[in-house]
Amino acid sequence: MVERNTGTRILAHAIMILGTLVVAFPIYLALVASTQTPQDFRQAPVPLWPGSNLWASYSAALTGGTSNLPVARMIWVSFVSTMVITFGKISISLLSAFAVVYFRFPLRKLCFWAIFITLMLPVEVRIGPTYQVVADLGLINTYAGLSVPLIASATATFLFRQFFLTVPDELVEAARVDGAGPMRFFKDILVPLSRTSIAALFVIQFIYGWNQYLWPLIAATSQDMYPIGVGLKQILGTGDAAPEWNVVMATAVLAMLPPAFVVVLMQKWFVKGLVDTEK
Amino acid sequence: MEKRVIFRSTWLPWVLLTPQLLIVAVFFFWPAGQALVQSLQQQDAFGSSVTWVGLDNFKALWNDSTYLASFQTTVVFSTLVTVLGLSCALMLAVFADRIVKGAMVYKTILILPYAVAPVVSGLLWAFMFSTSIGVIPWALRHVGFEWNHLLNSEHAMALVVMAAVWKQISYNFLFFLAGLNSIPKALIEAAAMDGAHPWRRFWTIQLPLLAPTTFFLFVINMVYAFFDTFAIVDSTTQGGPGKATSTLVYRVYFDGFRAMDYGGSAAQSVVLMAIVIALTVIQFRYVEKKVHY
Numbered sequence A: 001m002v003e004r005n006t007g008t009r010i011l012a013h014a015i016m017i018l019g020t021l022v023v024a025f026p027i028y029l030a031l032v033a034s035t036q037t038p039q040d041f042r043q044a045p046v047p048l049w050p051g052s053n054l055w056a057s058y059s060a061a062l063t064g065g066t067s068n069l070p071v072a073r074m075i076w077v078s079f080v081s082t083m084v085i086t087f088g089k090i091s092i093s094l095l096s097a098f099a100v101v102y103f104r105f106p107l108r109k110l111c112f113w114a115i116f117i118t119l120m121l122p123v124e125v126r127i128g129p130t131y132q133v134v135a136d137l138g139l140i141n142t143y144a145g146l147s148v149p150l151i152a153s154a155t156a157t158f159l160f161r162q163f164f165l166t167v168p169d170e171l172v173e174a175a176r177v178d179g180a181g182p183m184r185f186f187k188d189i190l191v192p193l194s195r196t197s198i199a200a201l202f203v204i205q206f207i208y209g210w211n212q213y214l215w216p217l218i219a220a221t222s223q224d225m226y227p228i229g230v231g232l233k234q235i236l237g238t239g240d241a242a243p244e245w246n247v248v249m250a251t252a253v254l255a256m257l258p259p260a261f262v263v264v265l266m267q268k269w270f271v272k273g274l275v276d277t278e279k
Numbered sequence B: 001m002e003k004r005v006i007f008r009s010t011w012l013p014w015v016l017l018t019p020q021l022l023i024v025a026v027f028f029f030w031p032a033g034q035a036l037v038q039s040l041q042q043q044d045a046f047g048s049s050v051t052w053v054g055l056d057n058f059k060a061l062w063n064d065s066t067y068l069a070s071f072q073t074t075v076v077f078s079t080l081v082t083v084l085g086l087s088c089a090l091m092l093a094v095f096a097d098r099i100v101k102g103a104m105v106y107k108t109i110l111i112l113p114y115a116v117a118p119v120v121s122g123l124l125w126a127f128m129f130s131t132s133i134g135v136i137p138w139a140l141r142h143v144g145f146e147w148n149h150l151l152n153s154e155h156a157m158a159l160v161v162m163a164a165v166w167k168q169i170s171y172n173f174l175f176f177l178a179g180l181n182s183i184p185k186a187l188i189e190a191a192a193m194d195g196a197h198p199w200r201r202f203w204t205i206q207l208p209l210l211a212p213t214t215f216f217l218f219v220i221n222m223v224y225a226f227f228d229t230f231a232i233v234d235s236t237t238q239g240g241p242g243k244a245t246s247t248l249v250y251r252v253y254f255d256g257f258r259a260m261d262y263g264g265s266a267a268q269s270v271v272l273m274a275i276v277i278a279l280t281v282i283q284f285r286y287v288e289k290k291v292h293y
Helices: A006-033 A054-063 A071-102 A108-120 A123-136 A143-151 A155-166 A169-177 A182-193 A195-210 A214-219 A228-236 A245-265 A267-277 B012-038 B056-063 B065-098 B103-115 B118-128 B135-142 B153-181 B185-193 B198-209 B211-227 B230-236 B248-258 B262-292
Strands: B041-043 B050-052
Touching (some): A006 A245, A006 B103, A006 B118, A054 A245, A071 A108, A071 A143, A071 A155, A071 A182, A071 A245, A108 A155, A108 B012, A123 A143, A123 A214, A123 B248, A123 B262, A143 A195, A143 B012, A155 A195, A169 A182, A195 A245, A195 A267, A214 B230, A214 B248, A228 B230, A245 B118, A267 B103, B012 B041, B012 B262, B041 B056, B041 B262, B056 B065, B065 B103, B065 B198, B065 B211, B065 B248, B118 B230, B153 B211, B198 B211, B211 B248, B211 B262, B230 B248, B248 B262
Antiparallel strands (some): B041 B050
C-alpha cells in the first residue's frame, strides 16, 4: 500500500492551493478591476476588492460608451465566425476522414498528405500571402473572410480518422448485408458513433475560433467587423491617453466568459478530446 | 493502419473530399506557393512593379542583424516558456495526482487559462505589471525593486514569458495528469513496499515513464512559443523595448503589414514554414514510434 500520512497530504493540498491561487489571480484581478470607477485607477495600487461600479462598467462596454466601440456587436461577430469555423471544420472533416478511411481510390495517399501537411502550419506563418488571397477574393470584412481561412487545417480530420480506424469492421459488413450504401452507413452509424469526438472537437474549435487574434487583426479593417479580441485592443488604445481600465477589463471579462463557460461545462469531453487529438 | 472492409465507388470519395481539398487548396497551398514566389521577388513601394531578385531577400535576412537577433530572441523565449511551463505543470500534476478529495476543484481552476484568449492573457499580465498602476510593481517597490518592462528588456522578456507560460499551463497540466494516471498503480505500490519514498518514486518511476508525454509536450510547447504567442507579445510589449521581445512571428507581421516589405515578409514566411515542417517531421517520427510499441 502507498503510504497515506497526513503530512504529505497537507503538503499536496498546500502546493495545489498555492498553484491555483497564482493561476487564478490575474483573472480575479480583471474581475475586480471591472467593478471599479475610472477614478480608482489614478494611482497604484489598483484596488484588490470589488467596487460598486459593476453595472456602469459593463453597460459602458456593451454599448460602446465613451470609446464608441460597442462590445455587443463584437461578441456577435466573434460568435458568428466562431460558429462557422467550428461547424465548418467538423463537417468537412467528417466527410474527408470518411473518404480516406473507407474508400480506396487513385491519389488517395496524395490527398491524405495534402490535407495532413496543413496539420502544423498555422495561419500565422503564411499570414501575408493568405491576406492577399483573401483580399483578391473580395473577402476582407466578411464573415467568410474571418472564418474560412481558419478552417483550412487538418486537426479535426486527423482526430476523426484516428477514431474511424477503431470502429469495428463488422459494422460495415453488417450494413452491407442489410443493403445500406456508404452514405447511409455514414449517416446512421458512423456519425452517431462519433458523438463524443464531435463534442470534444466542438470545445476545442470553439476556443480556437473565439480566441483568434492575428488573422482578424488584418482580415477585419472596418470597426463593425472587429471580433472581441481585436476590439479589446482598440478599446485599450494606442497608449497616448490612459485607457478606461474598468471598461477595458469589463471587455476582457466578456471576452473570457463564453470560452470559459464552454470549457467548464464540457470539461469531461474537452479533456478527452484534447488528450486524444494530439496523440 | 488500414481498413480491411471498404466501400467501392469511383466518384463518391472525390465528392466527399472536395470541400476540404478546395479550402486547403485556396487558403493553404495557394498562399504557401505565393509566399515561395514572393520570397524571390522585390516589389517597389507603390506595388506597381515587381522584379525577380533570386535569393536576395534571404540574403538580406541573413545579413540583417535585427532579424538574427529576433531569431535569438525567439529561441530564448521558447526555451524559457517550454522549460518553465513544463516544470510548473509537472509539479502541479504530481501533487494533483496524489489528491483524492477536492481534486476536481483544483483541476477546474487550472484549466481556465486554456479558455483565455492569448490577447486577453497578455492584457491581464500587462495590467498586473503595469508600471504606473500595477499591483506587482507596487509591491516590488516596497521591497526595493524597481520593475519597468517599458525600459528594461529583461523585465519585458520576463513579462512575456510569464503570460505565455500561464496561458499554456492548463494544457501541460492536463497531459501530465493523464500520463500519470496511465502509470499502473501496481508499480507505485511495489516501489512503496520496497521502501521507496515519494521523492524517490517520482525520480525512478514516474518521471521515466512520463518521458513520451514530456517529449510530446516539449515539441508542442516549442511550436506554441514559436507561433501562437503573437497576440501575447502584441498586447504586452509590442516587441519592445527596442526589439527585445520581437519574436519571428511578430516580425513577419510587423515587416509585412506595418513596414510594407512584402518580399522580406514572404521570405520570413518561407523560413518559418521550413522550421515548422522540420518540427512536424520530428513529431511524426515520434508518433510513428509510439504507435508501434
